[in-house]
Amino acid sequence: MSHFPEHREPIRDPEVLKRMEIAFDLYRVAEEMKRQNLRRQNPEATEEEIEQGVRDWLRRRPGAEHGDGVGRPRPKPLQL
Numbered sequence: 001m002s003h004f005p006e007h008r009e010p011i012r013d014p015e016v017l018k019r020m021e022i023a024f025d026l027y028r029v030a031e032e033m034k035r036q037n038l039r040r041q042n043p044e045a046t047e048e049e050i051e052q053g054v055r056d057w058l059r060r061r062p063g064a065e066h067g068d069g070v071g072r073p074r075p076k077p078l079q080l
Contacts, residue, residue, distance in 0.1 A: 031058075 011017060031054060038045065038053045045053070066073035 011020070034054050034057055035050055038050050042049070042053075
């Protein structure tokens with residue numbers, strides 16, 4: 001069973017759209033800040049190495065290794 005229905009209506013609520021725009025803007029700013037930080041820490045690094053550092057950072061999620069929710073981590077339920 002998929003979490004996403006095959007057909008969904010587009011989001012039209014202006015407040016929801018604005019919040020999504022803000023969230024995506026924050027994501028873009030965080031990525032750019034990480035790139036700048038990696039360049040400062042590794043001035044000889046190539047752009048490919050910087051991008052790999054950003055990808056690694058996104059995969060590791062320092063500070064949120066077990067997700068963004070509060071509470072203790074627990075395994076995902078088995079999907080049948």
